[in-house]
Amino acid sequence: MIKIDNLHKKFGKNEVLKGVDLNIPEKGIFAVLGPNGSGKTTLIKSILGMVVPDKGKIFIKGKETQQNGAYRSDIDYLPQIANFPNNLGVKELIKMIKDLRGVNADYDELIKVFKLEPFLNKKLNNLSGGTKQKVNIVLTFMFDSQIVILDEPTTGLDPVALIHLKNLIKKEKEKGKTILVTSHIMSFVEEISDEIVFILEGKIYFKGNLQELREKTGEADFEHAIANLLMKDHA
């Protein structure tokens, strides 16, 4: 579904990605993990075409990604920070993104699940951080694309919303979608992900499922296994 070949990216002198090769098959939830500054966000932004790679190629559904961004109609993306035009209402924003995509969007159900009805006509700058994140989630999941990319989806959510989010992700998985998640909340990752992609210093350091991770590190607990991966290299 997503294939990445020898991806390099430098920001000034800072080499963030140093030759990433990654093959993400169809179906399943893939967690992209790594310490701060390891290149997770850069990797995701490269897939989306927001960062222009120095070297390397990215293929989505077997086709190389193009400058004009038409391939992005196959991807739903949840950005890390939810910030919207201050003077638009929630409803207008939903309509705007739907307009831009030019496809059908199914948001009534999502609005109900996240209890956003009272905010529909409110201006976005009057909403709290958590409510904005809920709007963000609605904007992402209202489309029915093959690939879903979630960058820190849990930010600012209350426990109830978090449960709804997990259900939503699982539902999308059952539809046979490819879902890419980054998160620093290890319990969340452990609960939802099928496979872990661990990035360290700009390279793929580990790729496999939870069982393989436990075997490799010799730690039964997921959080400790990840910490183990981190410490071994930085000790």
Next chain:
Amino acid sequence: MLKILKYSFFDLIRSRWSYVYLLFYLLLGFVLLFLNEDLSKAVITLMNVIIILVPLIGTIFGVMYYYDSKEFTELLLAQPVKRSSIFIGQYLGVSLSLVMSLVIGLGLPFVFYGLFQSSAIFDFTLLLVTGALLTLAFTAIAFNIALYNENKIKGFSYAILMWLFMAVIYDGLFLMFLVIFDTYPLDKFSLIATMLNPIDLSRILILLKLDIAALLGYTGAIFKEFFGTNTGLFSALGALMIWVVLPVFNIYRKSKKKDF
């Protein structure tokens, strides 16, 4: 592009600052017209306000809008839309909402004043066209500055410095140069130097139209001498348009290569 333009325009015309800007022009227009007996004097005063204030507001709004909508721009960049249409759309949203405040804010007082019966309608139209072009130019320059600077504070400072340079410092340097080199023929130099600053250019444009170019002294006289009033008018207008086209083209170019 039109869709992005539409929504950023809607977003902006509902912002409190757009209303403040509009009210300011309404007030200014009414006060100048109804407390001033002489219409052409009112136009000149308006011109003096416009050529300083319009660039400042265009610069500030441009930079602020870019930085303020940065995260939302990232969301837009993940949609199947071309990059250039996102940025050009946002740019047009900002500049057109400012142009609208200007045209309505100054237009209403003039309509009440009975502009359509007066002979000053062309002077006044030119004033609005110049204001619109200045808005388009400075918003575009501000977008450029913001595109090149990730750091908000830096970008904001550069933008304000740019305005200060164009509106104040440039004239000082220009004048100093004329005084120091006054034994040399300076007509070509002053023509070119005027073309290189959109604010000076606008001033010349309006003064030429009002046929009081002599007021401006040296540069105005040279403009008139070189072009004659009509040619001078159109070449100044053309140069001002270049000041819009070039920065907009650079937004298009830069946004294609930038990492977000």
